[in-house]
Amino acid sequence: QVQLVESGGGLVQAGGSLRLSCAASGRTFSSYAMGWFRQAPGKAREFVAVISWSGGSTYYADSVKGRFTISRGNAKNTVYLQMNNLKPEDTAVYYCAARYSYRASTLPEEYDYWGQGTQVTVSS
Numbered sequence: 432q433v434q435l436v437e438s439g440g441g442l443v444q445a446g447g448s449l450r451l452s453c454a455a456s457g458r459t460f461s462s463y464a465m466g467w468f469r470q471a472p473g474k475a476r477e478f479v480a481v482i483s484w485s486g487g488s489t490y491y492a493d494s495v496k497g498r499f500t501i502s503r504g505n506a507k508n509t510v511y512l513q514m515n516n517l518k519p520e521d522t523a524v525y526y527c528a529a530r531y532s533y534r535a536s537t538l539p540e541e542y543d544y545w546g547q548g549t550q551v552t553v554s555s
Contacts (some may be wrong), residue, residue: 433457440549451512453527462506464535469523481535524548
């Protein structure tokens with residue numbers, strides 16, 4: 432079992448920045464690929480950014496490429512999402528997810544564990 436707890440969400444103006452954190456506990460964190468997904472009201476959950484177990488591979492949704500950065504600190508059992516130049520369309524609940532694989536995936540159904548989510552609201 433892996434428990435995931437997100438933090439760092441909040442209200443920010445367009446153009447601002449936020450840093451989300453996801454703290455993991457339970458099984459060996461470094462054995463898991465990690466991902467950030469988001470879900471806006473009335474929309475399906477969508478891929479934002481994912482990172483392999485080693486941190487050597489990262490993938491981003493086109494909508495966030497160049498603005499968001501995913502990273503992980505295996506010694507701290509934490510994965511981060513640095514979000515810059517935020518836009519109103521980034522408003523959503525952001526979820527952290529863990530996949531028991533060395534390889535990251537952009538498909539939410541391939542993740543084994545999920546956090547409770549943290550709200551990000553970007554005002555125009």
